[in-house]
Amino acid sequence: MxxxxxxxxxxxxxxxxxxxxxxxxxxxxxxxxxxxxxxxxxxxxxxxxxxxxxxxxxxxxxxxxxxxxxxxxxxxxxxxxxxxxxxxxxxxxxxxxxxxxxxxxxxxxxxxxxxxxxxxxxxxxxxxxxxxxxxxxxxxxxxxxxxxxxxxxxxxxxxxxxxxxxxxxxxxxxxxxxxxxxxxxxxxxxxxxxxxxxxxxxMIIDGAMSADKPQPGFPIRLAAKDPLVRKALIRMQQKIDGPETVLELADGLGVSRRRLERKFLADLGTTPSRAGLQLRLDHACALLNRTEKTVTQIAFATGFCDTSHFIRAFKSGLGLTPAEFRRTEFRRTKGRSTDGPQRAVGVLLPQAQPPAD
Known part of the structure; x- marks a missing residue:
């Protein structure tokens, strides 16, 4: 507040x-x-x-x-x-x-x-x-x-x-x-x-937004507490169209891959790679819901090598294809005021097991 x-x-x-x-x-x-x-x-x-x-x-x-x-x-x-x-x-x-x-x-x-x-x-x-x-x-x-x-x-x-x-x-x-x-x-x-x-x-801006309106762009629903994990998530957001490997991410943060994986597991119960995929799929949901970009454009904007890979990952995470998700969201939001409460959409991935010694 x-x-x-x-x-x-x-x-x-x-x-x-x-x-x-x-x-x-x-x-x-x-x-x-x-x-x-x-x-x-x-x-x-x-x-x-x-x-x-x-x-x-x-x-x-x-x-x-x-x-x-x-x-x-x-x-x-x-x-x-x-x-x-x-x-x-x-x-x-x-x-x-x-x-x-x-x-x-x-x-x-x-x-x-x-x-x-x-x-x-x-x-x-x-x-x-x-x-x-x-x-x-x-x-x-x-x-x-x-x-x-x-x-x-x-x-x-x-x-x-x-x-x-x-x-x-x-x-x-x-x-x-x-x-x-x-x-x-x-x-x-x-x-x-x-x-x-x-x-x-x-200025063709639809009404004043209150201060607490979320920044447009990349929704993030992973509530990290560990400072290293938070920094890693921000770095993932910054590179969402060209995601790094876990090793590249760890090197960029100045830590070992093993330490980064253990921090993610302790804080979020998942691995850096799964968290990165969740960010990318959440962003894909936002683009499908808020823009008219094609599925192919969204696939490349969220770091997938091709459309078919994106569709498979999306359906695995949400149980719907991107096109089915877009139609569902359109029907759900049709007629709803843009000032009304927004339901978070996206995927929650299963928890990971601890990295093996």
């Missing part, structure tokens, strides 16, 4: 947001967030900053390059920064040495001391943590970067199974469309529900 920010006493209070863009920042996260503000700022879609305002801050005013090569020209020098309701850090490619200028980091730290809420979009959560601004906070990171975060940081409670997290004066989201939903959350809180709904509607 997220800890909500205090509600503004004025329903149509102006929402003033400043952005700090990392070098090689993620353009989609920035664009989705700022477009919600733009569309909520005025009546219709005239884009006049009446109800909302936004600016891009910079230490040197040089254009900032996004990861796709498009550049953004900042508006305001840090030395001339005003008062803002939120400061939003948009992260970029991991490993970039000059992600944020030292002046920008000091600026964030000073504003945090003043109690200004800080937000991190996509890998912006990495930058906030590097600046020492997430210790003791729950924070959201994409499932794709979950392992990267664990390998770099301690001191934050990591959430990778929902689209955004609000914990006191820190707001973090997984990137992509979740940035639009986080922005809509703030617009609704400061400007009003109709403004948030209008923004998302114009």
């Amino acid at each position: 997220n800890k909500a920010l205090p509600r503004s006493p004025h329903p149509r209070k102006r929402l003033n947001v400043a952005f700090l863009l990392a070098d090689r920042f993620t353009l989609s996260a920035f664009a989705n967030f700022v477009d919600v503000l733009r569309l909520a700022a005025d009546e219709a879609d005239h884009s006049r900053p009446i109800h909302c305002d936004w600016t891009v801050l910079s230490a040197d005013m040089n254009p900032v390059r996004s990861s796709c090569g498009v550049t953004i020209q900042p508006d305001t020098r840090l030395q001339r920064a005003g008062s803002y309701d939120y400061i939003v850090v948009v992260g970029g490619l991991l490993g970039e040495a000059s992600a944020l200028a030292p002046e920008a980091v000091r600026f964030l730290q000073a504003r945090a001391e003043e109690g200004v809420p800080l937000a991190g979009l996509c890998t912006g959560v990495f930058l906030l943590h590097e600046a020492g601004l997430l210790s003791g906070y729950r924070c959201c990171v994409s499932w794709f970067h979950h392992q990267d975060f664990l390998e770099r940081f301690d001191g934050a409670e990591l959430v990778s199974d929902q689209i955004f997290v609000v914990d006191r004066d820190r707001l973090t989201c997984s990137g992509g469309h979740s940035a639009a939903h986080l922005a809509a959350f703030l617009v609704e809180r400061h400007v009003g529900h109709s403004a948030a709904t209008k923004s998302l509607s114009i």
Whole structure:
């Protein structure tokens, strides 16, 4: 459960947001967030900053390059920064040495001391943590970067199974469309529900999602407690279209195959290979249920060498062929509201025996 920010006493209070863009920042996260503000700022879609305002801050005013090569020209020098309701850090490619200028980091730290809420979009959560601004906070990171975060940081409670997290004066989201939903959350809180709904509607996004909405992509129903097993499962998700052998997985995690197998058996009662197959079949179920991809496309997307192999594995795990499963799910969900509760679908594989000595 997220800890909500205090509600503004004025329903149509102006929402003033400043952005700090990392070098090689993620353009989609920035664009989705700022477009919600733009569309909520005025009546219709005239884009006049009446109800909302936004600016891009910079230490040197040089254009900032996004990861796709498009550049953004900042508006305001840090030395001339005003008062803002939120400061939003948009992260970029991991490993970039000059992600944020030292002046920008000091600026964030000073504003945090003043109690200004800080937000991190996509890998912006990495930058906030590097600046020492997430210790003791729950924070959201994409499932794709979950392992990267664990390998770099301690001191934050990591959430990778929902689209955004609000914990006191820190707001973090997984990137992509979740940035639009986080922005809509703030617009609704400061400007009003109709403004948030209008923004998302114009962007052809079907309604605001609550923070605890699961991240789209790879459902995971294996509730691992062991840190090594959790890291292994995330790695499996990241490589779901080209799964590693158990030996390659163990080497990538820096442990022996035998140790990895024993950890899986103790924690989940199954082997790494069976757990990996369960992840792939669960993801196949999600693709069959949510997309119009062909069975062949789904077979390759989930790491099967050919369609017939996929069909055999799917039927062995679920008792239905992929086509039969899709028809069954279509009949079951026909007419059901998309906002209603979703039943978990997928396969639960039998428990494995301990590896032989």
